[in-house]
Amino acid sequence: MSAIRALRQVAGPSSRMLAARGSAHTFARAALPAFRTSVAAPASRAFSVSARRFGEGATDVTLSQKLTEELQYEKEAASSAEPDFLKNFKEQGVWKVEDVAGNDEVTLARKFGNETIRLMFSIADIQAQEEAEFEELEEGEETSEDQPTHSYPIRCSFAITKDSVPGALTIDAMCQDGSFVTDNISFYADAQVGTELTAEADWKRRGLFIGPQFDTLDVSVQEEFEKFLQERGINDALAVFIPEYSEYKEQKEYVSWLQNVKKFVEA
Incomplete structure (x- = not known):
């Protein structure tokens, strides 16, 4: 919505x-x-x-x-033209947007040296958050004008694989208020287990150690990991883009839903 x-x-x-x-x-x-x-x-x-x-x-x-x-x-x-924020993002030529109409998940992909980096997020988070905020308004709570436009959190998952070696590094993070907050970083010896979105891969991941909570690592290790991610384009600019694209995607899907339902009812 x-x-x-x-x-x-x-x-x-x-x-x-x-x-x-x-x-x-x-x-x-x-x-x-x-x-x-x-x-x-x-x-x-x-x-x-x-x-x-x-x-x-x-x-x-x-x-x-x-x-x-x-x-x-x-x-x-809503304008039918592609918004400026998306045009500017594509013109940078860093990330490729993989968006399938009808799906609530979006993937951003890029190459960095011998690495392939994929970022996945879902617009289901924005829908759930807007419903919660609307319920608060119905109960009489007022929102502040100073509240950030994109204050709702969106869960993100990064996967980094290399062409020359097996394995995958995955990062679970929360995107909110123009920044990423890392939850944990996992390593999988089998890249398919770490990256595939299948029931079999998910079952295999459940029995593996996913790594420590990021905020429990030594501060110096946290800082170096943050530099590692920043160098690969996982930065504040990307954290601003994700909520903007989530709203844009959600609006498109809602219009498509209205059209499909209307067509079905009238058939």
């Missing part, structure tokens, strides 16, 4: 609330006895014709209308 959509839900009744009110009103009218059949008959015929347009459900037409309104609003609120 985009920030614009969240604000619209706070500012006024949602389309789902309006639809519920409309349905209740329609039910109340239907429950009244039809004293003038000559007036009620045309309305009944019009309703039955509309209902047959979209499957068998009596609510299909109303739902389609609400989906159309929401889709129109989202398209007007």
Whole structure:
């Protein structure tokens, strides 16, 4: 859910609330006895014709209308052109964005010497955080104007492999407020075990030592690891890009969801 959509839900009744009110009103009218059949008959015929347009459900037409309104609003609120932050990121030519439509995970990949570095993050984190913030607003809590725009945390996973040697170095981190906070760094002798997103690889990882918590390492070791990551482009600039792209990706997926659901309901 985009920030614009969240604000619209706070500012006024949602389309789902309006639809519920409309349905209740329609039910109340239907429950009244039809004293003038000559007036009620045309309305009944019009309703039955509309209902047959979209499957068998009596609510299909109303739902389609609400989906159309929401889709129109989202398209007007968001530009179809590629945003400047994404253009600038691509022009740097450091990271390649691997984004599959319909998936909630995004991968950034790059080469660094004989190393291949892959970063994965999910827009599911931004959705969960926005829902939690919206619930707080509904309970009466106000947000501060000084609060950072991208204050929600996004979990990230880095995998570093080398062409010349086996194994993989993986880093679990949290991206928040324009920086990365490293959780732990693991080493896997088998690169496939450390990097593949399969049930078999996940099962094998469960029985392996994943390394100590990063903040329990000697301070000097932590500092050198941070320099190691900075040199490979895992820096504050990347930590700013990830939440921006997460919002952009989430908005695209929501518009696509509206289109697909609307098309299915109207079939």
